[in-house]
Amino acid sequence: MTGALLAVVRPWEADGAIGAPVEPLRILEVESVRQGLCYPDKEWAQLPLGESPPPEGRSFSSDNRDKCVVAKDSGGMSVERFENVEVVEDEGAWKVRVTFREQDRAAFSALSAKVAGQAEPENQIALVLGEDRLVSSFTVMTKLTGKSAPITGKFTRGQAEALARALGAP
Numbered sequence: 001m002t003g004a005l006l007a008v009v010r011p012w013e014a015d016g017a018i019g020a021p022v023e024p025l026r027i028l029e030v031e032s033v034r035q036g037l038c039y040p041d042k043e044w045a046q047l048p049l050g051e052s053p054p055p056e057g058r059s060f061s062s063d064n065r066d067k068c069v070v071a072k073d074s075g076g077m078s079v080e081r082f083e084n085v086e087v088v089e090d091e092g093a094w095k096v097r098v099t100f101r102e103q104d105r106a107a108f109s110a111l112s113a114k115v116a117g118q119a120e121p122e123n124q125i126a127l128v129l130g131e132d133r134l135v136s137s138f139t140v141m142t143k144l145t146g147k148s149a150p151i152t153g154k155f156t157r158g159q160a161e162a163l164a165r166a167l168g169a170p
Contacts, residue, residue, distance in 0.1 A: 020081045020168045023130035027108065028058075028076035029115055030069055030124035030137060037061045038068035060126060060134035069126050069137050076125075077107045083147070085169040087160045094160035095152040098167060105147055113143035127151075127167075135166055 038059035053059075058071045084099040100108050115123050120139075127136040136151055151163065161169075 021079065021129060022166050022168075023133065025079045025167070026076055026128045027079060027111060028071035028126045028128060029074055029111070030121050030126050031058075031072045032070045033121040033124070033137070034068050035066060036068055037065050038070070060128055060132055062134050062137075067134075067137075069124075069134055071126055071128070072122075077104070077111055079104055082168050085164050085167045087157070087164045087169070088150075089157075090150075093152065094155040094157050095150045096155075096160050096164045096167065096169075097148050097150050099148045108149065109143060109145050112140050112149075116140045116143050129166060135163060 032054075038054045038061045054068060054070045055073075058073060060069050060071070061067070062069070079100070081101060082098045083101045084097075086097050088095055088097050111125065115125060117123065123141075124137050124139050126134060129135050136153075138151060138153070153159075155163070
């Protein structure tokens, strides 16, 4: 599985519960990705000629404002807590490994199977904290059947640690 650079905000708001994301976490199938911010239903939006605003409630801008991800209307899944969240270094690259609790493993495996092998960008999953905070979107190469999943990207150690804290790492 490969990833994209992710933006993380408010990791300092965690309630201290290990494995609990700072806000409710939704894991969603990606429908489309485009450059720039999402502007659902904004009269002042400067969208490219002929492009409609992305659907409200399903469009999420990255914090660095360079990407708009639109999620499919399939609902995805929600995670209240992970069994474990950790930052690991693998061959000089930093990544975050999340370990799903027993009750979430089958749903995540099914979701990863659904998107794996799809055409770009429908082979991606988005992690959304709260109502609208896109913390990650990444490509799923194959169905993930284990209890853990890596989130990779071109992270610095600090970026990986911030993402891990937002997802519930101590």
